[in-house]
Amino acid sequence: MPKDLTSPDLYFNRELSWLKFNTRVLAQAKDSSLPPLERMKFIAIYGTNLDEFYMIRVAGLKALFKARIQETAIDKMTPTEQLEAIHKTLHREQRTLESSYKEIMKDLKSHNVTIKGYPKLSDRQKEIIKDEFFEQIYPVIMPIAIDATHPFPHLNNLSFALALKFEDRKGNIKHGLIRIPRILPRFLEVGHCFVPIESVVDHFSTELFSGFKRVSSTPFRVTRNADIEIEEEEADDFMEMLEEGIRSRNRGTLVRLELMEGADEELVEFLTTHLKLDSHDIYYYKIPLNLGTLWHIVGQKKLAHLTLPTYTPKTLPPFDDNSDxxxxxxxxxxxxxxxxxxxxxxxxxxxxxxxxxxxxxxxxxxxxxxxxxxxxxxxxxxxxxxxxxxxxxxxxxxxxxxxxxxxxxxxxxxxxxxxxxxxxxxxxxxxxxxxxxxxxxxxxxxxxxxxxxxxxxxxxxxxxxxxxxxxxxxxxxxxxxxxxxGFSDHTTLKRLIIAPTDIKPKLISLIEEESSHKEKGFIILKANSLVDPDIIQALYKASMKGCKIELIIRGICTLKPAVDGVSDNISVYSIIGKYLEHPRIYYFKHDKNECYISSADLMPRNLIRRIEIMTPIVEPHLQKKIKQILSLQLQDSKLRWKLKNSGEYKQVKQGDKIVNNHDILEEFVTKIYDKAQKDSSEYINKRVLKGKK
Structure with a gap:
């Protein structure tokens, strides 16, 4: 009986697959073989990634739920099921995030680098920070009282602020906010000690709310729906409409609230009452909020020794001699x-x-x-x-x-x-x-x-x-x-292949042609994401004919490998490391061109909703270069993860030999560069000597 290749059992959910990608990013922060600030970099990336995921993907799912749309993709998970799975995954992963952060801070402390709240500073450090507060911060921030005559203010997307509870002289409880603008530094510096700005503002909050006694406070951060919807067909002035769309980002629906663990319960109730958020969308952290701003520390030149050595890209022949x-x-x-x-x-x-x-x-x-x-x-x-x-x-x-x-x-x-x-x-x-x-x-x-x-x-x-x-x-x-x-709605090219009309049919045709060689067929697809159901089904059919398929997909992959009788011949890998893997390379062993490079990922948005180009690489020496790169990545035993049938990824280990494709390529290109420089120098010296004669 033929297999139903549209069965939901053959597909992973797109959003949950993305979360697995961000988990692999976070795993780099746990790698004790990396320098501490290199590990912190991955926590910053993890946080920034999660911000965008909430602003776009979670916000989109919430909109679908509100519109009572049930099925959204081939995996058949409803928006409600996806949101519940996302919340469960992220709340569980938070423990890993916090333990990784603490390990990094312990490592940094051994290098005399610390993050300390204002109360834990020495008297001398407090004096320095106090001066900076009154000179640089006090003139910029504003106290916001919240009561019957002062309504709760609008908070822009990714706003970072302090919620405070005060007591007046009569014992009455008052609430207020202090927004911390993005123009202010996330951390104040005293040598190699970094002081979170919210702890400084909190300490001096009574300078802003004069005459009140501070009872409690909590930093918090809000995330809004940041997807811009523009009716292009109705746009008389597209630029003007886009500018309005950018402004509307700050007015989008609230989708997440981040707070510090141990926050005053009454303050939390005060915030949630005004912000009207589901309890699932409230995250309590034991580590500083706004993880993306850890770049402030990672990027410190004085701490460059605590990151991986910076590699200087090399200009190789034929462009290395400054000729035309x-x-x-x-x-x-x-x-x-x-x-x-x-x-x-x-x-x-x-x-x-x-x-x-x-x-x-x-x-x-x-x-x-x-x-x-x-x-x-x-x-x-x-x-x-x-x-x-x-x-x-x-x-x-x-x-x-x-x-x-x-x-x-x-x-x-x-x-x-x-x-x-x-x-x-x-x-x-x-x-x-x-x-x-x-x-x-x-x-x-x-x-x-x-x-x-x-x-x-x-x-x-x-x-x-x-x-x-x-x-x-x-x-x-x-x-x-x-x-x-011009006005043309379709064009056909001779050698270059374009989307939305031709890339997808061409790729499916290439997969089908390669699969005709059965066990001798071999396909390698390297991309950021693999989501398109038609491409996936073509790969399933090729696998069922015996064609060997290696997929190097950095992020989302909804294809399920190692399904008996369907994807036995498909292996899926992800490479996460020092560099963000971004090229799209499509290799077919028996095609006359063999190799194609492209701007297009294997997603419906790229293949049918964007204008993209796929380029055949026809020169044998350039094809060889691409095949060597792909071969090296498929041998990587340090940065490569393998996708299992369960949806989990496992880091590939191949014996005692460590193959890090990023390191090897740096070394290889440096050797070529050094040799070219040496050859050039020898050539010049010979010419100089010859001239002297």
Whole structure:
């Protein structure tokens, strides 16, 4: 009897799978082989991840529950069941979080680094902090009284504040709040001692509520629904509507309240009465709130010795000798693997084109570029210099909307042609095309990537960059830009594959073709997430034919491996370590191209609701490079986790030999760089000696 591949039993729940990913992040904080601030970094990442999960995913589930929608995905879990499972998981995991934090603090103490509340400071330290409070904090914060004539204030998303209970001279109980603005530092510093700002504000709260006796207090933090809903079809001015959407984030429904354990029960009741939150959504912590702000300590230069050594990305041949980057690309296609190989060639690609009088046009897409972008600066200069600059700035890039609005306006002011996204779709493709005049002809140069045009994140995200002058690829790129700047609702390209029309059918076709080779078939898919049911079912069918499938999925994976008769031949791994694994690489042993790189994850949102690009890598030496990287990652015995049939992940251990792919790639690229430098130096010395003769 044929298997029903749509059965809920064959799928993990998306939200619970994401929680497993964040658990693997937290596991890094427990790794005693890492330096203490490296471990603290993972607690900060864990907290930031959880904030976004609540703002978007939990908020969405609550909205579905309110709308009485029962089934939301192929696993058939209702919103109520998902919310209950999320709360149970997070409340249980809190013990691991707190014990990990305490272990790290114990380790830091051995290095004379501490986090102490104001009351535990020495007299000398208290004097220093007192002076800082009155000079830097007192003029900024405001007391907020809450009574019949002073209503409970609106609290913005991720607001951090103190709730206080006071007694007046007649013995009457009063309540108040002190909001702690984000412009103030999370910790005040006295040498290597970090003092939480809320403990300082709490101590001096009677300076703000003069004449009252402080009875009790608790720091607290609120999280709101931060998903922006915009009716694009009805938008006369999309930028104006988006700006309103960003403002509305602070007015979203409350979805979480964080408090300190042991908080005064009457104060808690005071808060929950005004905030109207479900008891499931209240979390009590024994450790400081607002974990993401631990970056304040992690990023201290004076404590750099307590993190892993910073790796400097290397510029390798053919880009290492400062010669013309465009001549190098004309000679042969180049594939870079960041952050081991530097992102500088991508920045140089744009900057050099902006300065060259022979450059006629510059076209690119921008999704997340960062606050200080040398790439956008170069585009602005090029436009001011009279070059034809066309930029699609995706204004709907979540949590980067404000930054992208700023850059879009700056580019438009400089005279660039700016497209603010496509109605109904996000443009997530990473593509840049430069066209120059060479004699009587035009020559185009193309960059295609898996990650954002952001030099800062390129140092901590692994991604791939591909440069080519191939005519068919450039013709496709030109057609792609015509498609996104014009009115066309569909375009077909010769070599590049695009979503929402072609990537998903192409991937399914590639999986089916590889599965026709049965036991000789071999597929490796590396992505951030695997959720799309059609892709999963194609993989199940391939496995049932005997095709071997290795999946390297960093985050969410709803495919269930090791199901008898369905996914026996599928292994799922996740790599979590120093760098955030970000490239999408799709390998098919018997396909003529073998390797594809893409901006698209294996999710419905990427495959049918976004504009993405998938690029075939056709040069044998570049295919070999990709296969070596994938092979190394599949041998990793330090950072690799294996997904079990139960939904749990287990860290892979292979005997006594430790294989850390991040470390190995750093060492390997450094050796290539050192050899290139040595060869270059020897060549120059020989030329100098020859010249002397």
């Amino acid at each position: 980057i465009f001549e190098a690309i004309e000679k042969k296609d180049v594939l870079l693997y960041h952050p081991y190989e530097s992102f500088d060639p991508i920045v140089n690609f744009i900057e050099e084109a902006s300065k060259d009088p022979n450059t006629l046009s510059m076209r690119m897409t921008l999704y997340r570029v960062g606050k200080n972008s040398p790439i956008v600066d170069a585009l602005i200069r090029a436009s001011q210099d009279g070059k034809q600059v066309t930029v699609l700035v995706e204004l709907k890039a979540r949590f980067d909307e404000e930054n992208n609005l700023h850059w879009a306006k700056a580019l438009e002011d400089a005279g660039a042609h700016v497209i603010y996204g496509i109605t109904g779709l996000k443009v997530h493709a990473k593509i840049a095309q430069i066209t120059k005049r060479k004699g009587s002809k035009l020559q185009s140069y193309l960059h295609l990537g898996t990650g954002n045009y952001n030099p800062t994140t390129s140092r901590i995200y692994t991604d791939m960059s591909y440069f080519t002058t191939k005519k068919e690829f450039n013709q496709d790129a030109t057609k792609f830009f015509h498609f996104i700047t």
